[in-house]
Amino acid sequence: MIESPALRSLLVVDPCDDCHRLLPGLKAAGWAVDSSTLAAVGERTCDVGLLRLQPFHLERPEAVKELITRSGTEWIAVLSPEVLLLQNVGDFVCEWFFDFHTLPFDVSRVQVTLGRAFGMARLRGKGATQVHDSAHELLGDSRPIRELRKLLAKLAPTESPILIRGDSGTGKELVAKTLHRQSQRHAKPFVAINCGAIPEHLIQSELFGHEKGAFTGAHQRKVGRIEAAHGGTLFLDEIGDLPMELQANLLRFLQEKHIERVGGCQPIPVDVRVLAATHVDLEAAIEKGLFREDLYYRLNVLQVLTAPLRDRHGDIGMLANHFSRFYSQEIGRRPRSFSDDALDAMGKHGWPGNVRELANRVRRGLVLAEGRQIEADDLGLQGRQAIALPMATLEDYKHRAERQALCDVLNRHSDNMSLAARVLGVSRPTFYRLLHKHQIR
Structure with missing residues (x-):
């Protein structure tokens, strides 16, 4: 029938x-x-x-x-x-x-x-604008992001401190939230502290809290961020910017598992899992006397490295479409797709600001786009009329063109390797050999 x-x-x-x-x-x-x-x-x-x-x-x-x-x-x-x-x-x-x-x-x-x-x-894809769940996920299908998801699944159930390293804008806080969400502490608080954004004279009080009357203006007791994370996860972002005096206090807390509020004398036990992140070279900071070596080893029990966007070939188009849907609600315009010229421009761009830069450029593109698609100019990127590269050997041009072709096809077909190979007119084994040759994915 x-x-x-x-x-x-x-x-x-x-x-x-x-x-x-x-x-x-x-x-x-x-x-x-x-x-x-x-x-x-x-x-x-x-x-x-x-x-x-x-x-x-x-x-x-x-x-x-x-x-x-x-x-x-x-x-x-x-x-x-x-x-x-x-x-x-x-x-x-x-x-x-x-x-x-x-x-x-x-x-x-x-x-x-x-x-x-x-x-x-x-x-x-009907329902594509439902972005609530994916707003807190590590999106992408490139090799670095697949390996990162696999690593986080292994590390999340542990109680060990983790140091998250990577360039600015690569999603270190998103990694920390993923670790918390997949841990046994997921039902408890996740408290994030940007160590570089709090004025130095307030850091002590922000981290450890204070008692009433501890200093001028302390009209009532305040619970610090560390104490507020009790039972859950404490995320110390930009840990390399923490002043030396506070580094000593933090080290004492990590060793003794209790804190004292500013102006108080009673030890308060606090149970948290500590995650820290930085984009600076902590080893170099230790050599310069800017970061405590003993604190470094306390935080760096396990380590996660976030890849820059330029190494995540095939993820740029997916992330751009995600941000188009996400920010369209904020801006009050319908989500827009990207023209071929915009996709080419995004594939060629170096992304020094990583995923954060991509999000900001897409946000700008949604505001400026006049048609149904976002163009390269809307993103503040150069289209096909880009500035000519300096002269090189014929072999250099061939190598560059081959790599660019691979990156372009991955931007469009990262979820279907067989189709990507057919688009380039090569067999699937040859396609994988070229990816390995150019160290892509």
Whole structure:
């Protein structure tokens, strides 16, 4: 017995009489149609949405924006001739809707538009804008990120201190949160302290707390960050910036497992798992007398190294799309994809600011983009008209072109190595040999 193909679902919001007359034909064409008012949509899902846009929607657009963002699919606006004349309706429709139709309907054109919208929704992946869970995950499929996830799974269940090292912007705090989330302490507090961001005269009180009257302005007892992390995880970010005096106090806490508040004399036992992070060379700091060697060995029981973005070939496109979805909610615009020129520019960029720089550039691109895609210029990057490289030997050019081709195809097809090999016109074994030759992935 051959099963009939699954119906395509269409949700019609605030339907008009013309919309109702359209529905029998759509049902006959294979659409499962549901209708609702905007206020009663709730958690209904659909493959494609049709919304009768009215003046009050334009006056209070937040509900429409929330519906379109939450559904993660393509929407088509239905406009009466009167609404079409309203100020800013064109900008609003172009920003938030896949297409629009004016009343009365051209039935054949509506069916074509619905089919195109359905195809686009499936191509983008329905529900792609649901980014809440992935906001706290280590995203990527490159070799460095796969190896990092495997290492964190081994280290998370232990109670040993861990030193997280890597360049600025490579996600050291995200690594710390992942370790906490996968540990037995996950239900307890995760307390992060940026040792370089707290004024030096306040660090003692911030870390260890103080008693009432301990100093001028101490009008009441304050629990410090270390004590607040009791039972959970204490993350000391930029530990290399901690003043020498505080390094001694921290070392004493790590050895004795208790603290004393400023102005107090009673030892307070504190049970925390300590994670520390730095982008500076602690060994060089020790030689210069800027960091205590005994504290270094207390913190560096286990070590994690975060890779710079330039070494995570194939992850840039995935991360860029993630940030496009994530920041679109903050900026109030629909998520945008990236043009081929923008993808090429991102693949060639060195990313000195790593993932943090990528996030900021995508944020900028969402604000500046005028079309449906983010262009290289929107990101502040040079497109195909980049400045010419200095002359080199023919072999250098071949080597550079071969490596760039590998990086470009990984930016687009990192999840399918067979397809990546076919795009380059080589066999899969040859593709892997080239990756090894250029030390990629």
